[in-house]
Amino acid sequence: MLFTATLPLLLMQQAPAENVDWDAEFGVEEVARDPETGEIPVEPYEQSNANAGATPFDGEAMAAHFGGREGIRRIADRFTDLSFSDPRVAGIFAGHDEVRFRRTIFEQFCYILNAGCDYTGRDMRSSHSGLGSRKADLNAIVENLQQAMREEDVPFAAQNRFLAKLAPMSRDIVER
Amino acid sequence: MIKTIWPPAPAVATLALALIPAPLAAQDTTSTAEEPARAEGFAEYNAKLLLTNAVSTIDGASGGGISNWATIAGRQESRGIGVQAHVTAVLLPDYFYQSHGVALGIADRVELSYARQNFDTQDVGAALGIGQGYVLNQDVFGAKVRLLGDLVYGDPLVPQVSLGVQYKHNLDGAVAAAVGAADDDGVDVTLSATKLFLSHSLLVNAAARLTKANQNGLLGFGSVADDDYSLQFEGAVAYQFSRRFVIGGEFRSKPDNLGLGEDDWFDLFAAYAPTDNITLTAAYADLGSIATFTGQRGAFLQAQVAF
Known part of the structure; x- marks a missing residue:
């Protein structure tokens, strides 16, 4: 009944002009990617290797298991591809800058595996804040990382040693 | 100029929504909100890392074959519901043991389990005068709650800790009484701590159990002389x-309330997950002396399906 009453209201309204800039109307700002890096700029923060959330391994054995820097690069790339296309965690990765993620996750892996990189990303708590991650999501990306490592023939014990560095980060990542 | 258009400008749409009768408006909002909610819900199912739901103990709880672990049955994570079902057979020189059961896992927090145990005494039945091939039966109802910690994540030195309780109902009270047991019902309380030490690919479990059970309850509970x-x-x-593949060993100490020389249990096991939902376990189990028949060593086999 009320619906019928409102119908004339709906039908008798003024059409908006043809050339309205709706983004401007609603205050949507277009984000421009950095022309050099291709990344979307982020709020400034203090850069430190401590942001990586884990201490690096001693020695070069772990880096060797991962195929050195090149192997780590391929694993980080594959992990990025798998995770950004994974329907299980699509909601979490949807709003993410894939270019920046690909770079910082490589830096983090490379730093922790002691393959001679510095980590320039944000710390684990602030980089995962507000994503609403659950343990189920964490399991999904662990599986993606395991697949990426397996495809590079990283021995299973070495995979687990690396995961042991990452697992305690759940305290900063899992929010619900 | 007045034109009729659809959709209307956002402001009018909001006004219209506000004026539309409540049920209609509600229907409209849920239809858009439901899709992601349903997708989110599914993410909690089949979500555990492989093998972290463990296998099923002979008393139906999630764990190893003979020892209770702090793990929760089912492949659900913190917001889902999971289930696992198993069939177990133990082939011993003088006996044949078989059990099957189901366990429900809720939010990786609470586990409710049931197992039916059937213990075929074969020739021993005749020797003991209870009848050739007499089968001892027992129902076990269990509940377990995860108190703290995480099997895989979090502080690497803080294990997952769970408290469990099991009500065992022996269906052959006459036999239990004949061998001197005080009761044919019993309650076990377990406290278990389990951690996967990823840096060593090693899972370690330790559990304490308060019990009166004789041979897991199949020979009743306590004795006339010792009912504590x-x-x-x-x-x-x-x-x-x-x-997908794990190899390990287990130990379980047992009381000897009946004075029949009841022994502690040991096993060496291999567990393999051919798919995400199936776990096959094979073990060599040493169950020692059972009802004075010593040297009960043999194969423990289990098939488990979990979601």
Whole structure:
């Protein structure tokens, strides 16, 4: 009944002009990617290797298991591809800058595996804040990382040693 | 100029929504909100890392074959519901043991389990005068709650800790009474701590059990002479060779209330997950002396399906 009453209201309204800039109307700002890096700029923060959330391994054995820097690069790339296309965690990765993620996750892996990189990303708590991650999501990306490592023939014990560095980060990542 | 258009400008749409009768408006909002909610819900199912729901103990709880672990049955994570079902057979020189059961996991927090145990005494039945091939039966109802910690994540030195309780109902009270047991019902209380030490690919479990059970309850509970609870220990160590394959060993101490020389249990096991939902376990189990028949060593086989 009320619906019928409102119908004339709906039908008798003024059409908006043809050339309205709706983004401007609603205050949507277009984000421009950095022309050099291709990344979307982020709020400034203090850069430190401590942001990586884990201490690096001693020695070069772990880096060797991962195929050195090149192997780590391929694993980080594959992990990025798998995770950004994974329907299980699509909601979490949807709003993410894939270019920046690909770079910082490589830096983090490379730093922790002691393959001679510095980590320039944000710390684990602030980089995962507000994503609403659950343990189920964490399991999904662990599986993606395991697949990426397996495809590079990283021995299973070495995979687990690396995961042991990452697992305690759940305290900063899992929010619900 | 007045034109009729659809959709209307956002402001009018909001006004219209506000004026539309409540049920209609509600229907409209849920139809858009439901899709992601349903997708989110599914993410909690089949979500555990492979093998972290463990296998089923002979008393139906999630754990190793003979020792109780702090793990929760089912492949659900913190917001889902999971289930696992198993069939177990133990082939011993003088006996044949078979059990099957189901366990429900809720939010990786609470586990409710049921197992039916059937213990075929074969020739021993005749020797003991209870009848050739007499089968002892028992129902076990269990509940377990995860108190703290995480099997895989979090502080690497803080294990997952769970408290469990099991009500065992022996269906052959006459036999239990004949061998001197005080009761044919009993309650076990377990406290278990389990951690996967990823840096060593090693899972370690330790559990304490308050129990009166004789041979797990199949020979009743307590005895006329000794009807007190005793504190027993259960342990397990397992090495992860791959996501799908684990080899380990277990220990479980047991009381000897009946004075029949009841022994502690040991096993060496291998567990393999051919798919995400199936776990096959094979073990060599040493169950020692059972009802004075010593040297009960043999194969433990289990098939488990979990979601």
